Amino acid sequence: MLSGFKDLLWLASVLKDNLLLLVFLLVVLGNVPAIRGRSLGYLLRVCGFMLLLALLKNLNIFSAMLLSSGVIISVSLTLYTPRYSRIKYSNLSLVPLVDFFALSILAVFISSRLIEMITFWLVAELLGFFLIAYDYLVSAERTALLAAVKYLLFSMIPTDVALFIILALTGFNEAIHLPLSEIRPDLTSPIITLMLLLGFFSKAAVFPLHFWLPDAHSIAPSPASALLSGLMVKMGLYAIYVIESYPLDTFIASIMMLFSGCLTAIYGGLQAIIQQDIKRLLAYSTTSHTAAIMILLSLYIISGDVLFIDAAVLYAVTHAFFKSALFMDSGFIEILTRERDIRRLGYVSRVAATESLAVMISVLSMLGMPPTIGFLAKVITFMSISNYLRHSWLYVLLLLIISIEISLSIVYSVRYLRTHVENTARPPQEGLDLRALRMTPCITMLSATSVGFTFIIGIFNQVTPYKSEIFLELSPVLVTALLAFAFLSLYIHEIFKKGSEGQ
Amino acid sequence: MFKKPSSLLEIISHHTQLYLVSMSLITSFSAIISSSHILSEVALKLMLMLITVVALRNALLGVNHWRYLLIILTMPLFTIFSHYVVSPGIGTTDVVTLIIMSTLLGLYLPIEKQSTSTLLYGTLTQFSACFTISSAKTLALELKGAYGIILSIIISLMMLVIGLTTPNVLEKPLKNVLILLESSIPINKLSVPRSHLLKLDRLSDSKRSLALRILTRTTNKLATQPVIATYRACLWIIFKSAYLEENIIRVVMKVSRAMEIAERRVEISLTYSLLLIGLLTTLALIVYAILTAITR
Numbered sequence: 001m002l003s004g005f006k007d008l009l010w011l012a013s014v015l016k017d018n019l020l021l022l023v024f025l026l027v028v029l030g031n032v033p034a035i036r037g038r039s040l041g042y043l044l045r046v047c048g049f050m051l052l053l054a055l056l057k058n059l060n061i062f063s064a065m066l067l068s069s070g071v072i073i074s075v076s077l078t079l080y081t082p083r084y085s086r087i088k089y090s091n092l093s094l095v096p097l098v099d100f101f102a103l104s105i106l107a108v109f110i111s112s113r114l115i116e117m118i119t120f121w122l123v124a125e126l127l128g129f130f131l132i133a134y135d136y137l138v139s140a141e142r143t144a145l146l147a148a149v150k151y152l153l154f155s156m157i158p159t160d161v162a163l164f165i166i167l168a169l170t171g172f173n174e175a176i177h178l179p180l181s182e183i184r185p186d187l188t189s190p191i192i193t194l195m196l197l198l199g200f201f202s203k204a205a206v207f208p209l210h211f212w213l214p215d216a217h218s219i220a221p222s223p224a225s226a227l228l229s230g231l232m233v234k235m236g237l238y239a240i241y242v243i244e245s246y247p248l249d250t251f252i253a254s255i256m257m258l259f260s261g262c263l264t265a266i267y268g269g270l271q272a273i274i275q276q277d278i279k280r281l282l283a284y285s286t287t288s289h290t291a292a293i294m295i296l297l298s299l300y301i302i303s304g305d306v307l308f309i310d311a312a313v314l315y316a317v318t319h320a321f322f323k324s325a326l327f328m329d330s331g332f333i334e335i336l337t338r339e340r341d342i343r344r345l346g347y348v349s350r351v352a353a354t355e356s357l358a359v360m361i362s363v364l365s366m367l368g369m370p371p372t373i374g375f376l377a378k379v380i381t382f383m384s385i386s387n388y389l390r391h392s393w394l395y396v397l398l399l400l401i402i403s404i405e406i407s408l409s410i411v412y413s414v415r416y417l418r419t420h421v422e423n424t425a426r427p428p429q430e431g432l433d434l435r436a437l438r439m440t441p442c443i444t445m446l447s448a449t450s451v452g453f454t455f456i457i458g459i460f461n462q463v464t465p466y467k468s469e470i471f472l473e474l475s476p477v478l479v480t481a482l483l484a485f486a487f488l489s490l491y492i493h494e495i496f497k498k499g500s501e502g503q
Numbered sequence: 504m505f506k507k508p509s510s511l512l513e514i515i516s517h518h519t520q521l522y523l524v525s526m527s528l529i530t531s532f533s534a535i536i537s538s539s540h541i542l543s544e545v546a547l548k549l550m551l552m553l554i555t556v557v558a559l560r561n562a563l564l565g566v567n568h569w570r571y572l573l574i575i576l577t578m579p580l581f582t583i584f585s586h587y588v589v590s591p592g593i594g595t596t597d598v599v600t601l602i603i604m605s606t607l608l609g610l611y612l613p614i615e616k617q618s619t620s621t622l623l624y625g626t627l628t629q630f631s632a633c634f635t636i637s638s639a640k641t642l643a644l645e646l647k648g649a650y651g652i653i654l655s656i657i658i659s660l661m662m663l664v665i666g667l668t669t670p671n672v673l674e675k676p677l678k679n680v681l682i683l684l685e686s687s688i689p690i691n692k693l694s695v696p697r698s699h700l701l702k703l704d705r706l707s708d709s710k711r712s713l714a715l716r717i718l719t720r721t722t723n724k725l726a727t728q729p730v731i732a733t734y735r736a737c738l739w740i741i742f743k744s745a746y747l748e749e750n751i752i753r754v755v756m757k758v759s760r761a762m763e764i765a766e767r768r769v770e771i772s773l774t775y776s777l778l779l780i781g782l783l784t785t786l787a788l789i790v791y792a793i794l795t796a797i798t799r
Contacts, residue, residue, distance in 0.1 A: 150770070150774075153773075153774055153777055154770070154773070157777070208769075211766050211767075211769075211770045267762070270755065270759055271759060271762075271763070274755075274756055274759050349511060360515065364519075367552065367556075368548070368552065369519070369522075369523075369552065370526060370549070378548060379544070379545050379548050382544065382548055382582075383541070383544055386544065386586060389586055396583065399579075399582060399583070399586075400579040400582070400583065403551075403578040403579040403582045404575060404576075404578070404579050406578055407555055407575045407576075407577060407578040407579070408575060410555050410556070410559060410578075411559065411575070414512075414559060417512070417515070418512065421510070421511035421512050421515060422510075422511075422512065470541055473537075473539050473541045473542055474541070474542070474545065476533060477526070477529065477530050477533060477542065477545060480526070480529055481526055484522055484525065484526065485522070488518055488519075488522050491518065492514070492515060492518065495511065495514055496511075
């Protein structure tokens with residue numbers, strides 16, 4: 001009896017030291033076919049993801065913020081995917097793929113050593129490949145295979161080359177034994193800097209290696225698109241953040257990042273405006289937003305001001321939240337209406353009032369309305385650039401580009417909102433698949449979190465001292481905005497509900 | 504309180520507008536009271552959102568269709584202006600910038616005068632934007648508390664007056680020219696090109712009625728050639744302004760499509776290049792392995 005207890009204590013101490021292993025075990029157990037679609041399966045998977053939050057305290061700001069937002073997105077998705085998979089594919093085979101994909105991406109953000117990061121990165125990429133090709137695997141959809149091959153060629157290979165260059169320059173021994181922050185690979189050669197950045201640009205879907213993204217994100221199943229767009233492109237940005245702390249050719253790096261960032265921010269936004277497919281619209285908007293984050297990261301290289309990192313992190317988290325929620329919504333619309341063309345939609349709010357409200361909150365977060373996390377991100381982005389306006393014309397130009405990007409995002413987000421609230425469109429004659437309504441709580445939860453996260457950041461003080469000060473000054477405005485926003489949301493929900501009752 | 508909105512999108516935009524108006528007013532007041540530059544910047548950000556949302560709403564709902572193109576330029580334009588305004592000190596450039604901004608606000612935030620409520624609502628929106636700018640300027644001048652609020656309100660009211668009058672001032676000369684033409688030119692003797700008549704149908708209601716009034720009410724008295732030329736020039740300006748937006752959108756669409764095609768071609772060539780490189784590398788490795796095995 002005593003030895004059994006000792007064994008248990010030993011097991012507990014081992015698990016405490018290997019929390020990721022415990023998380024992995026819980027997710028594996030939650031995905032056992034017998035319980036995958038039952039409450040126990042859901043509980044195990046949710047607990048598994050939530051446990052990752054215990055690793056927050058040892059992480060840098062970029063990893064910590066991406067991990068915390070990633071956990072919330074993964075929890076929403078682990079609840080959403082079984083419903084989606086059961087309706088769309090009549091089985092639950094998509095669930096383990098999505099769960100392990102999410103887990104491997106989160107593992108990249110919490111990796112303390114280079115070798116861990118590369119290993120989890122490769123696993124995530126491989127799972128991403130299978131998820132993009134999923135429709136080919138289950139129904140021989142050729143376009144899915146083509147999109148996956150494109151992803152393999154233009155996203156996986158260049159990134160892997162970049163990762164192996166870092167590994168080669170670091171040395172295998174250091175990569176295994178030293179923490180990421182202590183290794184010092186010499187990346188000062190312009191060619192090396194160029195190759196590394198091109199590799200990570202391909203993952204972040206920034207010009208010139210961006211064209212894999214619209215196809216991959218629009219063809220993959222919606223939970224996978226939510227992860228690809230919400231979290232996976234952030235891996236590219238995270239890698240750039242990591243290499244920024246190593247010696248590299250800062251001139252080449254900043255020029256490349258600024259040029260590609262500015263070009264993609266405008267190009268992605270313009271493309272998003274003219275898309276008629278909701279998923280392609282979201283996919284192009286991802287390239288535009290990612291480019292804006294890259295501009296902020298490049299300004300950190302130029303100025304060394306950590307406020308740019310804070311702005312980039314907040315922007316990345318905001319994007320992760322609203323883009324995952326909107327991709328989940330696109331899956332909902334696809335199942336409900338069997339339609340993805342904006343011109344033939346517009347009646348969703350008359351069928352699913354709560355869903356439309358959730359989407360409206362996500363769209364408002366994309367627009368940067370208080371009190372969503374998007375507001376905080378946009379304010380800090382503007383502030384960080386405004387502080388330097390008198391230093392150089394470059395900052396004025398970049399402020400203009402960021403504001404054009406935001407203007408474009410306002411135009412296409414309203415276009416997206418029209419899929420829900422355009423009055424003239426009529427539902428199809430063959431009827432709607434109302435089973436889709438089962439997915440609504442997951443999307444609503446994620447959208448509501450984007451509001452709550454603004455306050456969580458303040459409460460847990462996961463920010464630099466300067467930004468804490470900003471948050472303190474903003475708190476009365478944010479609280480007022482929260483009250484007004486709650487009132488506005490309830491009022492609009494009532495209007496939607498009246499519309500759906502009339503329907 | 505407000506005009507009954509006709510669509511859900513209009514309801515949402517109306518309420519979002521109201522929400523932004525109240526938030527920017529609250530934030531500006533808080534900024535002056537607490538002398539916080541951070542809050543002042545936040546208020547400016549809210550004002551930028553407000554102007555963009557209103558411009559977009561007007562474009563979507565057809566109130567100011569011709570301004571659709573300017574939506575994309577709204578935020579950059581006002582961002583730059585507002586950052587120049589909030590610079591410390593005051594000079595001639597600040598006064599000029601404030602006048603330009605007031606005029607732009609008058610153009611971007613048009614006041615619908617159908618009813619008292621819409622008039623009040625529009626005026627409140629414009630006042631909120633003016634107050635945000637003026638409070639930021641007052642704060643930049645280190646004026647705090649009651650003095651700051653009073654000065655901000657005075658500047659805002661002046662901006663509001665400029666904003667309300669300047670677009671009207673610009674509108675009136677054009678109307679006068681058209682009325683003058685209407686009374687003096689016998690339009691039925693004018694040879695209006697058929698293409699222009701067809702284009703008339705596609706104009707917005709107000710412009711069409713104005714143009715049709717010119718066409719129908721005129722007599723047989725034909726004016727001199729310069730008057731005809733002036734009339735045609737006016738017509739030309741109306742048609743061109745109406746089609747400018749359409750043409751630019753068409754160009755943007757064409758450029759986007761062309762870029763998409765170019766993107767596909769680059770993608771295909773890159774795919775084949777990568778496959779070729781992969782194949783050649785594999786072959787080279789095999790040859791190298793065979794040669795090494797033979798020579799060993």
